[in-house]
Amino acid sequence: MTNQNVVVPDARKGIGITIAMALSKSLLSPFVPKLLPAAPDGCFTISRKMFSKKTETEGKTHSWVDSMRDSSPTRAKPTTSLSETEEKNTWIVNHPSALNMFEQIVNGSKGKQIVMFLDYDGTLSPIVEDPDRAFMTNEMREAVRDVGRYFPTAIVTGRCRDKVYSFVRLAGLYYAGSHGMDIKGPSKNSCRNKKDYQDVLFQPASEFLRMIDEVYNVLLERTKCIPGAKVEDNKFCISVHFRCVEEKMWATLVERVRSVLNGYPKLRLTQGRKVLEIRPTIKWDKGKALEFLLESLGYANSTDVLPVYIGDDRTDEDAFKVLRSRGQGLGILVSKVPKETNASYSLQEPTEVKDFLRRLVEWKRSTLQGQCRV
Structure with missing residues (x-):
């Protein structure tokens, strides 16, 4: 130079x-x-x-x-006077383990209908290098299936709804793909308790489908020379994965993505966990999807409902914020390290999520058995 x-x-x-x-x-x-x-x-x-x-x-x-x-959500800012261990302990005090606090959680749910909201990647499945291979275990699938039998349950993900359904393969759930821009409920015939479910199909960003498809094809061409970059079509949004891209190439990747979006002012660029997300500029996110599903289930203004949202990503913060603003429900962040979050509780990894779901099912079964004996 x-x-x-x-x-x-x-x-x-x-x-x-x-x-x-x-x-x-x-x-x-x-x-x-x-x-x-x-x-x-x-x-x-x-x-x-x-x-x-x-x-x-x-x-x-x-x-x-x-x-x-940074990981997503942003890591909590360290306090210089505290060691890493002390920092983590302080964070855990403010965001205790949902497993350790399980009895307190279920005691607070007495007399209320629990509604479960679950992110997919990093919550039900481990984070992997190839997003097409983010498979959940059979044990996790059984845990989610059992939860769905006792509580209205929704998978809320940034993925394409059809893609995440192919991973989960459980018919009795709600699926909110593309960050909640593509919502479908289970058919009544697939549910044991038919009165609690209804068919739902909601796509607030339908007008953007052609634009999203066009941008997807352009991004495929513009990023193909960046080793490790993967562009994923999630129907109403696009994910540009950089987990396998060398850090020295990140700036080039961002510049190319942003240069494409310069011609599409109705699309915006956001960030998730090792992924750049391209979404329509409409005011819709996972928090809005949570509110929509609660309303669809008849719980929009109910005080007898306890929404529980479990997620690991920055995009899940929109749902955690909704729960805080409602003053109703529990947000559980899946993370091994302290992060800035609006969640109330924490779990460290998908195996702990599975354990939490299993305990919830066991508690519900024992509660129902106790009612039958009475």
Whole structure:
């Protein structure tokens, strides 16, 4: 990299300001033409607007890369006076294990209808390098199946609804795919307690289907030369996975994704766990999906319901926030490390989620058996 003089003309004063600085190749492209006319003194000229636009773009890219380094949700800010162990212990006090607090949780649910909301990746299945192989165990499937027999249960995921259904393969559940933009309920014939279920099909972003498909195909082309990048079509949103991308290529990946979205102002870029998410700009998320499902079940204004949402991702925070604002329900974050969250409780990994679901089923069975004896 060599030092070059850059002349930035000041249109207001009619004079040129020469800025001596070291310019990297990435700073000049793509806003500065490849062939720049040289001035007599060897300097080349770019406009102030062009220069500002490029530096602003690079700043945003660096901000995205910094955010990508964190897990999702963002890790809790460390307190310098505390050791890592003390920090974790402090966090656990504020977000105790849902397993350790199980008796307190079920005691608080007496007289209320529990409604279960479950994220998929990182909650029911382990996080894996290939998102197409995020399979849940048979033991987890049995636990979710049993929970669905006793409580209205929904899988709320950023994945395509059909894709996550192919993973779960349980007909008696609600499925909210694409961050809740594609909701389908079980058919009445698939449920034991028919009065508690109804067919639901809700797609608030249908008008974006053609746009999403178009952007998906463009992103496939623009990211194919970045090793490890994977673009996933989730019907009403798009996931760009960077878990297998070397960190030195993250900035390039973000720039390419953002350059594509520049032509689609009705789409927005968000971030999840090792994934960039492209979604319509409508006001809809997992929290809205939770509220919609509660209303569909007849619990919108009920005080006799206890929504329980378990998730591990930044996108699940929208649901945790809804539960906090309602002052009703429990948010459980799945994480091994302290993270900033609106959840009340925590579980460390999917195996603990399975144990929690099993205990919930055992508690419900014993409660029903006790009622029968009475």
